[in-house]
Amino acid sequence: MSHIPTKDExxxxxxxxxxxxxxxxxxxxxxxxGCGHGTAHRLIMEVIEEMNLQADTIGVAPVGCSVLAYxxxxxxxxxxxxxxxxxxxxxxxxxxxDKFVFTYQGDGDLAAIGTGETIHVCNRGENITxxxxxxxxxxxxGGQMAPTTLPNMKTATSPFxxxxxxxxxxLKITELIANLPGTYFVSRQSVHTPANVRKAxxxxxxxxxxxxxxxxxxxxxxxxxxxxxxxxxPLESNKWMEENMFPYYPLGDIKVPK
Amino acid sequence: xxxxxxxxxxxxxxxGVIRAGCDGYFGYPITPQSEVLxxxxxxxxxxxxxMIVLQAESEIASxxxxxxxxxxxxxxxxxSSSPGISLMQEGISFMAGTELPCLLLNVVRGGPGLGTIxxxxxxxxxxxxxxxxxxxxxxxxxxxxxxEMYDFAKLGFELAFKHRIQVMVLSDGAIGQMMEKVELDExxxxxxxxxxxxxxxWATTGKxxxxxxxxxxxxxxxxxxxxxxxxxxxxxxxxxxDTEVRFERIQCDDAEYLFVAYGSSAxxxxxxxxxxxxxxxxxxxxxxxxxxxxxxIELAKLAKQVKGMLSVEMSAGQMVxxxxxxxxxxxxxxxxxxxxxxxxAPDEVLNILEKNFIKEKSYEPHTx
Numbered sequence: 001m002s003h004i005p006t007k008d009e010x011x012x013x014x015x016x017x018x019x020x021x022x023x024x025x026x027x028x029x030x031x032x033x034g035c036g037h038g039t040a041h042r043l044i045m046e047v048i049e050e051m052n053l054q055a056d057t058i059g060v061a062p063v064g065c066s067v068l069a070y071x072x073x074x075x076x077x078x079x080x081x082x083x084x085x086x087x088x089x090x091x092x093x094x095x096x097x098d099k100f101v102f103t104y105q106g107d108g109d110l111a112a113i114g115t116g117e118t119i120h121v122c123n124r125g126e127n128i129t130x131x132x133x134x135x136x137x138x139x140x141x142g143g144q145m146a147p148t149t150l151p152n153m154k155t156a157t158s159p160f161x162x163x164x165x166x167x168x169x170x171l172k173i174t175e176l177i178a179n180l181p182g183t184y185f186v187s188r189q190s191v192h193t194p195a196n197v198r199k200a201x202x203x204x205x206x207x208x209x210x211x212x213x214x215x216x217x218x219x220x221x222x223x224x225x226x227x228x229x230x231x232x233x234p235l236e237s238n239k240w241m242e243e244n245m246f247p248y249y250p251l252g253d254i255k256v257p258k
Numbered sequence: 259x260x261x262x263x264x265x266x267x268x269x270x271x272x273x274g275v276i277r278a279g280c281d282g283y284f285g286y287p288i289t290p291q292s293e294v295l296x297x298x299x300x301x302x303x304x305x306x307x308x309m310i311v312l313q314a315e316s317e318i319a320s321x322x323x324x325x326x327x328x329x330x331x332x333x334x335x336x337x338s339s340s341p342g343i344s345l346m347q348e349g350i351s352f353m354a355g356t357e358l359p360c361l362l363l364n365v366v367r368g369g370p371g372l373g374t375i376x377x378x379x380x381x382x383x384x385x386x387x388x389x390x391x392x393x394x395x396x397x398x399x400x401x402x403x404x405x406e407m408y409d410f411a412k413l414g415f416e417l418a419f420k421h422r423i424q425v426m427v428l429s430d431g432a433i434g435q436m437m438e439k440v441e442l443d444e445x446x447x448x449x450x451x452x453x454x455x456x457x458x459x460w461a462t463t464g465k466x467x468x469x470x471x472x473x474x475x476x477x478x479x480x481x482x483x484x485x486x487x488x489x490x491x492x493x494x495x496x497x498x499x500d501t502e503v504r505f506e507r508i509q510c511d512d513a514e515y516l517f518v519a520y521g522s523s524a525x526x527x528x529x530x531x532x533x534x535x536x537x538x539x540x541x542x543x544x545x546x547x548x549x550x551x552x553x554x555i556e557l558a559k560l561a562k563q564v565k566g567m568l569s570v571e572m573s574a575g576q577m578v579x580x581x582x583x584x585x586x587x588x589x590x591x592x593x594x595x596x597x598x599x600x601x602x603a604p605d606e607v608l609n610i611l612e613k614n615f616i617k618e619k620s621y622e623p624h625t626x
Binding site: 054055056057058060061067068070074075076077078079080081084087088089090091092094095096099116117120 | 282310314315320323324325329348349356462465467476
């Protein structure tokens with residue numbers, strides 16, 4: 001009978017094909033198991049490490065589930081007021097034009113309370129990168145209706161489903177800002193399968209590397225699940241996302257450099 | 259040779275911040291202070307000192323741009339007038355919670371609501387007592403001349419970084435718009451990025467291998483830790499109250515009656531003191547220069563000397579509450595104010611003082 005390798009033997013350097021980026025801290029993620037935030041964090045930090053940008057990066061965390069992003073990202077970070085991350089990032093980038101500056105925001109933060117800041121940061125063509133995690137719900141506050149909540153979708157504040165006659169329509173803010181001349185690269189991705197994770201990472205790489213071209217704002221939306229807020233298992237929520245979110249928020253590049 | 263110019267108050271503080279080595283200004287137009295942004299734009303600050311000037315989409319965006327720049331260790335500021343300052347309260351509270359230094363300017367106009375574009379002092383409570391949420395204070399400087407508008411730019415940044423606190427210059431439409439001569443001083447160089455790292459090691463300038471990551475946040479979900487954060491903030495405010503009080507005594511040494519007034523009202527009362535002395539009334543003026551920290555101890559001393567105090571404000575009676583707290587019932591303290599953008603005249607306030615404290619037969623407490 002052949003020798004069954006122990007864990008320590010498997011972890012020998014010659015067997016290592018992947019390790020967690022050193023730009024994630026050792027703090028346990030506060031996100032629900034099954035949520036896409038952890039993968040999104042990991043991808044952004046991986047790219048920053050691979051591009052050797054840690055010393056040049058200033059991140060802006062939002063209000064929402066990712067309010068504690070700075071606990072997990074091993075970089076200098078500022079926590080912004082609800083919706084104001086684009087203004088905060090503008091202040092940093094204008095004063096440090098050579099730094100890499102990004103915001104990480106959810107749909108309530110970016111597309112409801114911060115709509116004005118979002119539109120204008122894009123319209124000014126600020127040379128920052130915006131990561132937008134869209135799960136169609138207010139996760140942290142307990143599953144209330146978001147600007148991106150789908151029609152008829154049930155939430156804590158639309159318990160009988162989002163009635164578009166009285167509650168309006170889901171806001172396709174990514175398509176909206178892609179129309180502004182100040183945006184340079186706009187892409188929508190997801191992180192729910194290995195293939196999608198790879199595509200998302202490529203988009204994140206572009207959104208980060210394009211910043212130093214100073215040609216405008218780069219924007220990556222990640223359509224994500226919220227299994228807790230949607231009251232589903234992680235697997236169910238991923239299936240529901242594919243069947244319901246993707247038709248309304250189709251994946252792929254929306255604006256690419258000419 | 260001295261560099262003396264005739265300037266508007268708003269222009270003077272704009273020139274003042276350039277010369278104080280300000281790195282960034284973020285603002286939104288509003289009367290009666292739009293000259294600040296206009297002056298900075300016209301002066302090509304980027305070419306002159308490297309200072310960034312940006313017109314934001316709102317006062318809310320302005321204050322959060324200030325937050326971002328301040329959290330990265332830069333000398334940054336915004337300016338506005340009353341309705342715009344109301345919009346900024348969220349950001350000011352966040353800067354209080356994160357102890358970020360910055361310079362703010364409120365060229366006060368009459369309220370509430372859109373009110374008027376004429377001068378007023380009705381934002382005292384909002385500024386001095388904390389207009390945003392949470393227990394916090396700002397250092398509040400009250401200029402009474404165009405020269406002080408200029409001087410308080412540099413002083414404001416010094417105090418802001420000395421204590422890691424927001425400094426508000428609480429001006430008004432009259433001081434902002436009127437022209438006086440101003441003596442300018444030498445250009446203070448802007449800090450280099452290397453200097454910023456030394457002066458503000460807490461700032462988010464990019465994590466280098468030699469230090470842990472810097473995080474600027476006002477959030478701590480652990481109530482025990484959050485209470486400690488708040489207690490430490492209060493200690494800082496107490497220290498500022500003990501060390502940074504500024505005021506001006508005008509003919510106070512032999513005064514039997516006292517005006518207490520700041521900003522434009524102090525200028526009016528200064529003239530009223532002269533008129534009073536001509537009438538044989540021994541009247542003086544205590545002019546608070548810092549509204550927080552308030553000259554409480556000085557007023558308590560004067561309360562043992564004078565027979566009465568009249569707080570003159572272009573408000574319905576806001577600072578008078580702090581005067582009464584300082585005097586603690588030792589002598590009568592009355593208030594006189596004009597509202598809605600009306601400025602009182604010197605003989606008007608002198609007559610009120612006489613009526614309240616001297617013509618005893620006709621004495622009627624002035625009601626708000």
